[in-house]
Amino acid sequence: EAEDVQAAFDAAVAADERIEPRDWMPDTYRSTLVRQIAQHAHSEIIGMQPEANWITRAPSLRRKAILMAKVQDEAGHGLYLYGAAETLGTSRDELLDKLHAGRQKYSSIFNYPTLTWADVGAIGWLVDGAAITNQVPLCRCSYGPYARAMVRICKEESFHQRQGYELLLALTRGTEAQRAMAQDAVDRWWWPSLMMFGPPDDESSHSAQSMAWKIKRHSNDELRQRFVDICVPQAEALGVTLPDPELRWNEERGHWDFGAIDWQEFREVLKGNGPCNEQRLHRRRTAHENGAWVREAAAAHAAKHTATHAT
Ligand code: 3HC
Numbered sequence: 001e002a003e004d005v006q007a008a009f010d011a012a013v014a015a016d017e018r019i020e021p022r023d024w025m026p027d028t029y030r031s032t033l034v035r036q037i038a039q040h041a042h043s044e045i046i047g048m049q050p051e052a053n054w055i056t057r058a059p060s061l062r063r064k065a066i067l068m069a070k071v072q073d074e075a076g077h078g079l080y081l082y083g084a085a086e087t088l089g090t091s092r093d094e095l096l097d098k099l100h101a102g103r104q105k106y107s108s109i110f111n112y113p114t115l116t117w118a119d120v121g122a123i124g125w126l127v128d129g130a131a132i133t134n135q136v137p138l139c140r141c142s143y144g145p146y147a148r149a150m151v152r153i154c155k156e157e158s159f160h161q162r163q164g165y166e167l168l169l170a171l172t173r174g175t176e177a178q179r180a181m182a183q184d185a186v187d188r189w190w191w192p193s194l195m196m197f198g199p200p201d202d203e204s205s206h207s208a209q210s211m212a213w214k215i216k217r218h219s220n221d222e223l224r225q226r227f228v229d230i231c232v233p234q235a236e237a238l239g240v241t242l243p244d245p246e247l248r249w250n251e252e253r254g255h256w257d258f259g260a261i262d263w264q265e266f267r268e269v270l271k272g273n274g275p276c277n278e279q280r281l282h283r284r285r286t287a288h289e290n291g292a293w294v295r296e297a298a299a300a301h302a303a304k305h306t307a308t309h310a311t
Pocket residue numbers: 035036039040041043044047074105106107108109127128131134195196197198199203204205206207210216220270
């Protein structure tokens with residue numbers, strides 16, 4: 001019996017079939033997916049904070065409307081992903097408790113501050129651009145609910161990336177001060193965006209297993225390289241310089257060579273010592289506490305509704 005279900009699972013993964021919530025799956029497959037989907041959802045929710053910082057200070061009504069739509073999308077991505085995680089037998093409450101207690105992560109990228117309006121453009125172009133590079137392959141993930149959530153989310157990420165690119169284009173075609181502001185934002189967001197793809201392959205504790213289960217379809221370094229190759233021509237079109245003096249085209253590799261990433265900085269941010277870690281978690285916990293009455297009211301309403309309809 002045990003061998004049969006394991007064999008059926010292995011055959012389904014080998015045949016690129018989807019594993020669905022009711023299918024048998026190894027406990028470690030389940031826990032890996034809960035870990036990754038939960039941290040993905042946490043990233044979406046925490047990721048609302050850096051950009052929300054500029055909603056009240058957007059330079060025009062048009063820019064304000066675009067930014068509000070994007071931040072609302074991120075909230076929706078978070079709820080979508082918590083929903084996908086719940087199909088694995090966990091609950092959003094449990095996952096949020098782990099986030100608030102520092103027992104689950106969110107993407108390192110959101111621990112950096114958004115110092116100027118140009119940061120909103122750099123985040124759209126680079127951070128959402130990196131997210132797309134990482135998430136398109138996840139549309140082919142072996143776990144059905146996660147793969148399907150990614151299809152919808154990738155469509156919205158494309159809007160996020162385009163609006164950021166267009167925002168930067170407006171600045172680089174503007175005054176000298178606006179061009180300098182765009183360049184400063186790219187200087188600050190470029191290397192942390194490369195870190196979003198995770199540690200180097202030889203230091204990635206989960207990649208081998210995640211790739212065997214077809215959760216991860218390409219390695220961290222492969223997707224990082226793909227992202228660099230996409231960004232170099234875009235930076236040229238924008239008229240900004242990527243802050244890497246070692247960036248150069250490598251004819252035989254057919255890719256852009258780039259400089260060393262500061263993995264010590266990455267490890268420090270993951271340990272909680274990034275510029276904004278404290279502030280992000282504090283604001284998240286406060287928002288959760290301030291929202292308790294809404295959850296209680298909704299639960300009370302649902303209970304009353306069930307009671308009246310039960311009779
Ligand atoms: N930030 C924080 N933690 C990171 C990280 C990062 N950028 N990169 C890796 N880690 C963590 C991993 O979670 C793991 O720690 P854990 O065991 O406590 O979970 C450890 O570092 C080792 O890394 P691995 O490469 O072995 O881990 P994974 O196989 O999980 O690969 C990943 C990391 C590529 C981020 C993968 O988890 C993944 O593809 N996740 C889904 C995508 C995602 O979470 N994206 C968040 C980006 S933000 C976003 O999408 C919002 C958008 O609106 C911009």
